[in-house]
Every structure is written in structure tokens, then in C-alpha cells.
Amino acid sequence: MAKKTKIPMLTHEWRAATSLAGVYALRMLGMFLVLPVLSLHAHSLAGADEASKLKMVGLAMAAYGLTQALLQLPLGMLSDKIGRKKVIYLGMSVFALGSFIAAFTNDAQTLVIARAIQGAGAVSAAVTALLADLTREEVRTRAMSMIGLSIGLTFSVSLVLSPMLSKFIGVQGLFALTGILSLASIALVKYYTPNPTQLRHHEDTQVSIGRIGEVLKNTQLLRLNYGIFALQAGLMAIFTALPFALRHLGWDKSEHWQVYLPATVLGLIFMIPAIIIGETRNKLKQVFVLGISLVLLAQFALIFSLSSVWIVGAVLIIYFIGFNILEASLPSLVSKIAPSDLKGTAMGVYNTTQSLGVFTGGLIGSKMYALFGFVGVFGFCCVIVGVWLWLAMTAPAPRPVKNVMFAVPDALRGDLNGLKHKIQAASGVEAVSFSADGATVFIKALQQGFDEDLVKSLLVGV
Template sequence: MNNLEKKFLYVLSIIFSFRMFGVFMILPVLSNYGMSFNGANSFLIGISIGIYGVTQSIFQIPFGLLSDKYGRKNIIIIGFLLIIIGSFICGIFNNIWIIILGRAIQGMGAISSVIMALITDLTSEKNRIKSMAFIGSSFGITFALSIIFGPILAINFGIKSIFWITLFLSILSIFLILFIIPSSNKTNNKNIKTFKNAFTSIFNNKFIMYINLSIFFLHSILISNFIVFPFLISNAGCSLKNHWKVYFLSILISLLILSILFSFFKFNYSKNINKKLYFFISMLLISEIFLLFNSKNIYISYIGIQMFFLGFSALEVILPACISKIAPLKYKGTAMGIYSTSQFFGVAFGGLIGGLLFYNKNDFLVFLFLILIILIWIYITFSYKNNF
């Protein structure tokens, strides 16, 4: 990878991290601190989390298609402007319904797939997998930091501080896009026929569709868990101001274990991928079983949370790398759009179902439902094994 490619990759990784930092900081705090909003209850909190995924899902594919036609930078800037508007609304108002509106507008800034597509545009084909692996690593670090800093910010400065930080980071990202990142000249799909060809090519690829389904399941599980985790940790005897320590320790151990696994056992995206998927999906299943029978025991709860973070972090790196490798080059933006749409459909589904099941603070129902989801995921993985 030459110096120019490295520069663009590092800057776009920072922009991607800024984008995701605001998304994830809110997860561990909205269930608890969001109850202070006027008219809030557990179900509406679930909607405020899930609505973000709904609008993300709606706009991911159109933004991917538009970026193929009108250029990545233009669409990314429009996306960040929407995030700024939504963050401003959430920062100003204190009514849960207006917060839901602001979160919906935030979600309309559906640019994750466009950023990933721009990265593939600005790096050579031989360095594309390395680039996606780097993005996956930066995603993992961003996820870890946001889950840790979200509770710290909320306890010291209030939940609104997270919305203002998201707004500031979005403004900073626009400046980076405008003045550092060049325009991509790889905008191929310019008519309805090629749009149709893009969808046909992607939807006919069974492995790509399996990966899209997998990221849907993964983020459904993530969001449903984070509706329950704050209450679970509190009920196990950990005060709100110490929640970040639980997340910090869990994430740190997960990153250390994954670093060892990926360093000593070279990850090959085309060899035995089904076994790797079985392993980490099964880890999620075991984690939910531990959480189902936690009996308000901090140690059992921690084991479950630890295993969840380990399985989630691994799959969050593996799945997008697989998409980057196998998606058709000229339809990369569309492929990433469909992938991100599936991801945020998972956010929407997990937020809505998790909030509904947890309406009466019944964590047993949430974990039981997630166990069912993972069993379905394992069955589908087994069914697709000949397509890996």
C-alpha cells in the first residue's frame, strides 16, 4: 500500500469512526437515562433506538445507488448534514416523541456503505482486503471506546452531551471530506438498467445474501441486548457510575483474545469460513444462555456479557471483510448499501422487539427470544454450508 492510499485510508477510517462513535455511545445509556425524557417508557425507548435503524434501512440502498451515480463525496456530505440536523433536535428537546423524530433524521444519514465503497475506490484491488480489515479493526476500537465513554459522559454531563458530540464530530467529518479526500472517478452505474443488473448480480449470489442475513441477526442481537444490559448490570449490584468498567473489561479481554486468534491463526476468508462462523455464532448462543439464567448474579452475568462481546467483535470484523472480497467490483457501492441496509434492519428489529419484550422489565423474554434467533441463524448457516 503506497503512502497516498494509506493517507486516504486513515482519514476515511477516522471519518467512519466519527460516524459510528455517536451511534454506539448512545446504546449503553439510552435505556436508563432516556427514561428522564417526558413521556418515556421502555417500549418508546426501544422505538427511539429502533427508529434509527428503520430510516438507516430505508436510505442505505438509495444512498449507495446515488453514490455510484453522483459521486461518493457529495452523498457523504448530505448524510452528515442530516446527522447534524437530527443531533441538534435531540440535543434541544426533552420530549420522547421529538427525540424519536431526531433519531429518525439521524438515521437518514445512511452513509456507512458509501464510506466503505469510497475506500475501495481509493485503494488498489490487491490492498482492498487489508483496507477492509483495517476498517474492521477501527470499527472494533470505536465500538469499544464508545461503549465505555457513553456511560461516563451520561453520568457526568447528561445524555444530551452525546448528541452534541455527535453533531460536532459530523461537522469535523465534513471538513475532512471536503479538504483531504479526493473525488472518486469510479462511478459506474448510471442508468436504471445497470441498477437492475447490480441488484440481480448481488441477490443471485447466495453467499452475499447469507452474509446480509447474518449481519441482520447480529445487530438484532446487539440492540436487544443493550436494551437489557444496563438494567441487568444494575440489578446485579453495579451502580450506574461503574457500568463503564464492566464494558471496558469485557471489551478489553475480547480484543486481546481476538488479536491472539487473528495473529497466530491467520484468518483466511476463503477457507473454512463456515467453521469460523459456527464457532463465533455458537459463542453468542452460549452467552445468551448464561444471561437467560443469570439469576441476578454479577459473575454469571459478566461471563455472558464477556462471551457476547467476544462473539460480536469477531463477527463484526469477519462479515464486512467477506462482502468486500466477493462483491462485484463495479457494484461495490450497491453491495455495501444492501449489506448496511441489512445491518440497520437488524438495529430496527432489535430495538422494536427488544423494547416490546422488555416493556415490563422482563429480561427473561428478551434472552429467550435471542436464543431462538441464534438457533435459526445456526440452522441457516448449516443450510448454506455448500455455498461457502
């Protein structure tokens, strides 16, 4: 069989994808760049009482996630009314404001407020909506994958760069840097990202408020939402306590990158073949369960590993292999399980749950550390991930499907029902639905055996 020709991205689509991936990555940089050093910094700014110090550590770690969760969907809806770019300018300005406040404060309470302001600049929904406005249906999935790649790289690079940069510019310098980059991103969007010719609601990327109930009733999606909640809560809880463990072992925070570098690099390297095997050999569930098992094993091992930095480093390698597998698998599974015309809503709920995990992990992680020390923190992580492992093992394996979408020509929109029946008759088609305006057809198709050429011919009337 001849290899299918990939539809090339147009120049304006490429500009949109690269610039908006950068903006999205910068939003994540606000959380990740300070993550390895934030707990020590907040601890140093708080009062003399140890319990009060740890309380402020938890609030500083958690505040970002709470405001992010609360404002993510409302700002996305606002972008439908006043424009995508205006909301992005507003969000990145708020994010920069929070960054600069954090950079110039020596007070723990003000740091918590600054982190909350940072999280309030929730532009992710507006960014994905703008990207959808600027890309054709046939290349949109590829453009969105560029955003996913930017997030993964930002996370790994941040864990290594954060301790190194803090040695030269301090944690406050890290906040100032993110503020400056935020303002630069506004200029990038204004002068480089193309302007959309029209605003549309895209069911594949945006939330349909009236259909959130459908997502919340889907038990498979609920399992995945709990999964991202547990993964992010565990991550934040670990980084609430782990920097203190490394400091107890005699490692200054500027040296922590030597522990994180091999863990993040090897985590990325081993994640790639695992994901390929899962996708190409229909082993997604097995790979997914493996990822959760590795995270759980590493969290349990951390309880007994704090006597040696080398053992901690080895355990973190296991942790980040599992973590990276799950970070890549979870959005893919949401996409496979959610109805094609409900994918945007499903991802909106998923992203909100992710932010709630950040909030919960920071808050409870610091509380467990204050009450029970390192055992309490890693024990908490084991409990929530252990529940996730059980949920994943008892869940049905996802179908080996993919989502494809095409524009529906004006001439064919008068008989969408007839067009639906014709597409459903094509080989490998699992489900067919249309956007509310009938301009886009969403198809959930088998990864192997889908007659894409026939569907294309139906849409051009050949």
C-alpha cells in the same frame, strides 16, 4: 519462495484511507456511543405509564436503523450524480442536526425523531465510493480494511467511554459531542481528503442496482445476511434491557463501564487468534460456528445471570468474544462467496440488512421486555441466533479464496476475452471478471498457490 513485496500506498491514498476511516467510524459512533445508556435516557424522558415508557425506549433504539436502511443505497446512488463529497457533507450535516436535536430535547417523542434524523445521514456508501475513486486497485482492499478496523475499535471504545462520559456531560452531552465531531468531519473531508479526478462506478465497493436480484437469489449470501440481521438485532435487544438489569443490581449508569471494559477488551484479544486460525488454516466455518455458539450460549446464560453483576460480566466476556469473531468473519465470508464483480452489491445488501437488524432488535427487544421481562428479551435473542446457528452448520464451507484486482492497461482492453482465458490459465485462479468499462479485472484466487507474478506479467505485456 521469496516474500512478495507489498505495493506501498501513495500519499494521497493514505490521506484518503485515514480520513475516510475516521468519517466512517464517526457514523458508527452515533449509534455506539449512546448505545449503553440510551434505553435508560429514553425511559427517563417518557411519560409516567411504564408501557408507554418502554415503547419509547424501543422507538428511540430502533429509529436510527430504519432510516439508515432506507436511505443508505439511495444516497450512494446520489453520490454518482452530484459527487461523493457533496453527499458526505449533506449526510454528516443531517447527522449533526439529529444529534443536536437529541442533545437539547427533554421529550421522548422528539428524541425518537432526532434518532431517525441521525440515521438519515447515511453516508457509508458515499464514503466507500470516494475511497475507491481515490485508490488504485492493487491497494484498495488494504484501504477498505482500515475502515473495518476503525468500526471495530469505535464499537469497543464506545461501550467503555459512554457510561464514563455520561457521568460528566450526561447523555445529552454525548449527543452534542457527536454533533460537534460530525461537523469537524466535514472540515476533515473538505480540507484533508483528496479530491477525485474522476467518478467511476466500482463493482467491488458499490451497488449495481440491476444486479441486486443475483444477490437475493444466492442462498449462501442470504444465510450471511440473515446472520448480520440476527447479530445486530440481538445486540440492540440486549442493550434495550441490560442497562435496566445493571441498575436493578444497584449500579448507576456511570459505573457500567466497569462491566463492559473487561468484556470488550478480552473479546478483542481472543478474536484475533480465532480469525488468524480461520483464515490461515482453512477453518473459517469452524471458527464462524464457534462464534455463533458463543453468542447463543451467552444469551441463554444471561437469563440465569441477573442476580450478580460479576456473573453478568463473565457472560458478557463470552458474548463479546463470539460477537467480535462474527463481526470480523461476516464481511470476509461475503467477500469470499460473492462473485468478485458483485462484491459491492453483496456488501450493499449486507449493510442494509444490518441496519434492519438494528431497527428490529430495538423495536422487538423493548416489546419483549414490556411483555415478558428479561426472560422475553434474552429468549428472543436465543431464538433468532439459534436459527442462525442451524443455517451456518448446514451451509457448505467457503472456499479458501481471496479477491484481487488489477487495472487493465488501455492496450489490452480490445481483447478482454483473450486476456480472461490467459489469466484463467494461471495457477490458483478460480474466477475472472471485468468491470463494465473494462478498466479493472477482478480475480477470485486461492489463498495458497496463486501465481500472482504471472498475472501481473500478463497485464503489463511482459
